[in-house]
Amino acid sequence: MTRQQAQKIAVSAITAAAGLVVLPIVLVIVYIIVMGAGAINWTFLTALPSEGMTEGGIMPAILGTVILTFGTAIVSIPLAIGAAVYLAEYAQDNWLTRAVRLAIVNLAGIPSIVYGLFGLGAFVLFLKLGTSIIAGSLTLGIMTLPVVISTSEEAILAVPQRFRMVSLSLGATKLQTIRHQVLPQALPGILTGMILGLSRAAGETATLLFTVAAFYLPRLPQSLFDQTMALPYHLYVIATQVPNMPLTIQYGTALILLLIVLSLTLVASVVRTRVRRRREW
Amino acid sequence: MADIIEVRNFTFFYGSFRAIRELNLSIRANQITALIGPSGCGKSTFLRSLNRMNDTIRGTHVQGEVLLDGQNIYAPEVDVTELRQRVGMVFQRPNPFPQSIYDNVAFGPRVLGMDRTQNLETIVRESLEKAVLWDEVKDHLRTSALDLSPGQQQRLCIARTIAVRPEVILMDEPCSALDPVATLRIEDLMRELARDYTIVIVTHNMQQAARASDWTGFFWLGELVEFRETADLFSNPREALTEAYISGRRG
Numbered sequence: 001m002t003r004q005q006a007q008k009i010a011v012s013a014i015t016a017a018a019g020l021v022v023l024p025i026v027l028v029i030v031y032i033i034v035m036g037a038g039a040i041n042w043t044f045l046t047a048l049p050s051e052g053m054t055e056g057g058i059m060p061a062i063l064g065t066v067i068l069t070f071g072t073a074i075v076s077i078p079l080a081i082g083a084a085v086y087l088a089e090y091a092q093d094n095w096l097t098r099a100v101r102l103a104i105v106n107l108a109g110i111p112s113i114v115y116g117l118f119g120l121g122a123f124v125l126f127l128k129l130g131t132s133i134i135a136g137s138l139t140l141g142i143m144t145l146p147v148v149i150s151t152s153e154e155a156i157l158a159v160p161q162r163f164r165m166v167s168l169s170l171g172a173t174k175l176q177t178i179r180h181q182v183l184p185q186a187l188p189g190i191l192t193g194m195i196l197g198l199s200r201a202a203g204e205t206a207t208l209l210f211t212v213a214a215f216y217l218p219r220l221p222q223s224l225f226d227q228t229m230a231l232p233y234h235l236y237v238i239a240t241q242v243p244n245m246p247l248t249i250q251y252g253t254a255l256i257l258l259l260i261v262l263s264l265t266l267v268a269s270v271v272r273t274r275v276r277r278r279r280e281w
Numbered sequence: 282m283a284d285i286i287e288v289r290n291f292t293f294f295y296g297s298f299r300a301i302r303e304l305n306l307s308i309r310a311n312q313i314t315a316l317i318g319p320s321g322c323g324k325s326t327f328l329r330s331l332n333r334m335n336d337t338i339r340g341t342h343v344q345g346e347v348l349l350d351g352q353n354i355y356a357p358e359v360d361v362t363e364l365r366q367r368v369g370m371v372f373q374r375p376n377p378f379p380q381s382i383y384d385n386v387a388f389g390p391r392v393l394g395m396d397r398t399q400n401l402e403t404i405v406r407e408s409l410e411k412a413v414l415w416d417e418v419k420d421h422l423r424t425s426a427l428d429l430s431p432g433q434q435q436r437l438c439i440a441r442t443i444a445v446r447p448e449v450i451l452m453d454e455p456c457s458a459l460d461p462v463a464t465l466r467i468e469d470l471m472r473e474l475a476r477d478y479t480i481v482i483v484t485h486n487m488q489q490a491a492r493a494s495d496w497t498g499f500f501w502l503g504e505l506v507e508f509r510e511t512a513d514l515f516s517n518p519r520e521a522l523t524e525a526y527i528s529g530r531r532g
Contacts, residue, residue, distance in 0.1 A: 162376045166438075169334060170389035170445055171366035180392060181378060 032255050039252025053216060053242055058253055060220055064228035065202055065260065067221070068136055068212065072201040075141025076148055077194060081183075083145070084152035084190075089178055108146035113206040115143045120210035134224045136212025143207055144197035151193025155186040192268045199264035203257065205232040215241075231257040285310040285449060285479050286331065290345035293326055295338070300326045302503045303345070308449075308496075313471055313480045315490035315511065318500030318526070324483050327500070328451050331481065332368035333361050349449070366393060369447035373454045375434030377426035377441070382409075382418050385426045385437055389445035404444055411477075412440035413470055432463025436470065443474075450474065452482040456489065468493040487527055491515045499523045 001009075047057030083100065091097040119139030129135040159182050167177040183190075213233040221228040235253045238245050286308040293301035301323045308314050316324040329335045331347060333354060346353045354364050366389075377385050386405045390396050395404065405422070409415040414436045418429070426437055435455060442450055452471075456464040471480055471493055484490050490497050491511060498508040499522075507514060507523045518524040 162372065162374070163378060165334065165337070166372065166376055166378070166441075167388070167392075168337065169332065169365055169370040169372075170392065170441065171362045172389070172392040173362055176392045180388070185379065 029258065032251055032258055036248065036251030036253070036255035039246075039248040040255065044249075044252060045256075048218060049216065053238055054245055054249070058231070058234060058249075058256065060217060061229040061231045061234040061253070062256060062260075063220065064133075064213075064230040065232070065257070067133060067228060068140060068208075068230055069198050069202045071133055071137025071224075072140040072144055073194065073198055075137050076144045076197065079141070080145055080148035080194075080197075081152055081190065083149045084156055085178060085183075087149070088153045088156035089174070089182070104146050104149055107142070108150075110143075111206075112143065112204055113209070115139055116207045116210045118142075119207065124211055130225060131210070131212060131214075131227050132225045133212055133221060133228055136208055136228075136230075139207050139211045140201040140204060143204070144201050147197040147200065148190075148193050151196065152186070152190045155189025155193065156182055158189060159185045188271050188274070192272045195264050195268040195271070199261045199268070202264065203232055203261045205236055208233045231260070283310050284308060285350060286481075287348040287351075288345070289348070291327075291330070291347060292344040293323070293330055293335070294342050294344075295326075296340045300503050301330070304505050306498060306505055306508055308479060308481060310479050311475055311477075312495040313475050313482065313493060314496040314498065315494035316481065316483045316498045316500060317485075317487060317490050318506075320485075322500040323503040324498075324500040325453055328453055328481060328483050329370075331449070331451055332365050332370055334365075334370065336361065362393075366445045367447055368449045368451060369442035369445065370451045370453065371435070371438050371442055371455045374458045375431050375438055377429070377434050377437050379425070379427055381423045382426045382429070382437060383422040386441050386444045389441060393445055395445070408440040408444040409437075411443050411474065412436045413466070413473070414440055430463070432459050432466060435459060435463070435467060439467075439470065439474075443478075447478065449479045449481065452480065454483055454485060457485065464489070487515075499526060501526070 044057045045062065046059050048060060049058065050056035083104075087097070087100065091100070116139065119135055123129045123135035123138050124131055127135075129138075163181050163185065164177050167181045168174070172180070208230050212228060212230065214227040214229050215237055217227060217229050231253065235250070235257060238253065239250050284307040288304050288306045288308075291301060291304040292299060304327065316328065318324050326335065330343065331349075331354075335341050343355055347355060349364070349368065352359070354368075378388065380388075383405055386408050387396070387401055390399070390401060390404050395401075406415065406419075409418060414433060417433060418437075426434065429437060435458075439450075439455075456467050459467065468489065471482070474480060475495075482490075482494065494511045496508065497511045497514045499506045499514070499518075499520075501522055507518060507520045509519075514523065515527060518527060
């Protein structure tokens, strides 16, 4: 084999490897659309489940996922931005900074089922919040912290130093500089991180298991201290726990979940590309 | 003519490195003072000491005094943000905020709360007029400052500095990123501004110092070698080192 032949073979192999990455995502999406699209109609999106969930719709699960996503945002976003500003702008190399960074790395590495157990112990039982939207939001919020903190910190650090200098040189305080120059300029990057973090939370199952999710709830949640159904857990339930479950309902549920998560990811990448274009200063 | 800034036995350290050594110097009000010298001689460090921008670098400390209107700006009771309002700065590269022309100029007055007692639009207009930019931008104040040419951007930065009503304007090689025409416009502008403000400019361009300044200080290895009226320093330098530098034999 000549060197040129070796080169050709290697390039083909590398290209194939890159192409193979696309294959699973395309297959998953196509498969779920083919299997599930038939189930999607107005009733499916807006009705309560009936006949032991084998008929009717999945509206409570969709609503539950939307509520939990908002709850997660309310818990994690203020904490994450605060932590990111601290790390990017104020942190000195001391034990507190090291402890915070270590905590973030470790939070990111914890399996979601462990978060679920933590939520059960800390929020459901110890704080006596019960299995509730609020306990689930708190747990999911903590789970999303590492992603949102890391991306926000990166976005803040990406704001060129010269703008901080100019702002300070005009007599602004450090807080004013952060509030009026750094954060607005970092906002698109922060938003991207938030949305990615939230899309992960929206698809989370194990965490919900002990903290919020109802197996089957024939009514909508009445308050933050109520349980709720949620799409990922509902999917798990109907796929494994319910006998004689029609396949189209299972795949239809999967399709709705996929659409919610993918549209969040899509929004994130649109925001990101728009920022890149704008950042040609 | 009064001295607005008086520097007494001023020494500046980065960690243990002494960047400026026992500097003594007086800066006259409403005059243009140029600081020249080779790279690393301490002139930019000195400039940034005058509004304490060096405070943002960790591990720096100073000895001696810098008096602004008789008050030591390194005294513990000094409010650094107020000092920086009084001693403004124009940087080497034009660095407008990625915002509109209007918002760039309005930023300083807003953070200082000047807009509570004065009309912000008037401040913006007057600042842009003083920076000789008003006629070029008055019809598109709400468009991005980044669409301006580099020369216009630098005049915008000057307008932004003026907007907070400083007494002194520090300029750190303000023309080094500009073409010769834009450079001359800035120099004309400095002349205009010197009627209302005291200007201290660091420059690598000796023609610029000779053309545009009233006083020139020559820095060498962290020391002020010679400080005199510009015409005298360039035509008749006292120190051999100064002569060697301005004639291009050292540096």
